Amino acid sequence: MSKSKPLKKSPRTTGHARFKVGDRVRVKDLPNLFYSRTQMYVRGVVGTIAACTYQDVIPEDEAFNRDGRLEQYYIIRFRQKDLWPEYPFDNDTVQTESPERWLEPAEK
Amino acid sequence: MSTTSDVEPVRIALLEALRNMEKTWEVLAPRYGVTNPNPPWKTSLTAMCDCLAASGALPALDRRRAEDELADSVYREVPAPERQLLALVHIMLSRGLVSETDLVGRMRAVRSRLESA
Amino acid sequence: MSHTHKPGDGGAERHAAPMVEEITDFEVLEIAVRELAIEHGLFTAEDHRRFTEWTESIGPAAGSRLVAKAWIDPAFKARVMEDAVRACKEIGIDWAEPTGFGTPSDYMNLRVLEDTPTLHHVIVCTLCSCYPRPLLGMSPEWYRTTNYRRRLVRWPRQVLAEFGLILPPEVELRVEDSNQKCRFMVLPVQPEGTENWTEQQLAQIVTRDCMIGVALPRPGRTADIHPVQKARRPVQSSEHSGEPAHEHDK
Helix, strand or coil: CCCCCCCECCCCCCCCCCCCCCCEEEECCCCCCCCCCCCHHHCCCEEEEEEEEEEEECHHHHCCCCCCCEEEEEEEEEEHHHHCCCCCCCCCEEEEEEEHHHEEECCC | CCCCCCCCCCCCHHHHHHCCHHHCHHHHHHHHCCCCCCCCCHHHHHHHHHHHHHHCCCCHHHHHHHHHHHHCCCCCCCCCCHHHHHHHHHHHHHCCCCCHHHHHHHHHHHHHHHHHC | CCCCCCCCCCHHHCCCCCCCCCCCHHHHHHHHHHHHHHHCCCCCHHHHHHHHHHHHHCCCHHHHHHHHHHHHCHHHHHHHHHCHHHHHHHCCCCCCCCCCCCCCCCCCEEEEEECECCEEEEEECCCCCCCCHHHHCCCCHHHHCHHHHHHHHHCHHHHHHHCCCCCCCCCEEEEEECCCCEEEEEECCCCCCCCCCCHHHHHHHCCHHHHHCCCCCCCCCCCCCCCCCCCCCCCCCCCCCCCCCCCCCC
16 A cells, blocks of 8 residues: 555644635636536535634645645635525535635635 | 547447346345345456556546436446446447457356356 | 454454355455455555454544543543644554554545534535545445535535534634644534433443534444435536435445
8 A cells, every 4th residue: 555645744844834724715626637626516606714724735736646735734624605506504514625826815 | 528438328239138127136135135225246246346446547527427328328227236337338348448358258257167166 | 553443343343144145246356356465555555454354444423432531531521632643642542553654545634523512513624525434434425426526515504404414603614624734523512401421321322423513422422323315416516506406326
């Protein structure tokens, strides 16, 4: 099982997380060159950082077995009302996980 | 947007010949009074999927995307877990990880071995 | 590799019943493709044996034990919320198995989602059907279908209603999409009337569906029962339509 690598819970070379819990972020809509784990339904949507999870190689790099860059992963919380037109329940939310390179700061 | 997999939703003759709806677990188990909800080979199939992902031969996301496409098309009528098995073999054939010729030959040998045991 | 599972985790999922007395092409196909894969060096027989053993050892009883223990022991619950993978070791579950660093699907980043009276979680993996297997065993078939995965994020309350779960509108329904390496399990609210129950009694009502979030635990409910619906009819994807579909896999 030589190609599975353990996750690095403590930072290796990066050690830096751009965002913290509570920050407002927007998911970028980057072009998919290959299989991406960033779902279409969150692209361009603004959410709130709910947690910092771990640091890891980004999936797109890992898919090609490059020694990829280490970066912080986050759980982001979105309001359902911001994801879907006319979603009827005010308080409902969705959370997904994202690496830092897919996120940019958002104002609101 | 790259959401298509590299599996062709076409029918593969060998697998079409194997998909006997009368021999699926959901049909056979009640007939024999077997209460296990899954056939005995299901854990081996699951392990095979994990091993293929662990070795890098067939990453999980690739496999699942292709399996989703096949499950919604070619193998839609087949119950799980036979659907998952056929989809896996279909993907492996499409990617050249195994060949139909080898598979036919090996199936013959395996069946003969099992039946003489 | 040592097995630290308690008896009954995976064993409870197996049934001591007579075998089907015929050799199906499906059985033969699985063996044949596996043998060829090993011969072609796609994986080793030893790895396959190890993963098969692991698959047979897992089941939802472990998750039930974790929830019951968290209900009884607030300090344990705090440890679960602080570092769930480490807390799992206390109940005999090691997320490092069977490779020493987890599986290529489960990894080692469990996060337990704690429900409150105003917050209810439900888990899904829209991309592929990732699932916390070390704690819950193999995922149910309905969880793997595109039907569940596409609809839960968009129409969560309708999907939950199909499982018989209806939440008050003011409760926050939080869908957790496990699209990366974190894995999730729901820690439901302990139901009323069970305050003096033992850990074993509590574990019995924490079914798999409760830990996915499509059911709530309650006294007397010790099994997940779904209406039998054969998915032979076309599934209507409601992703871009105004109507949720009503026909689906369970």
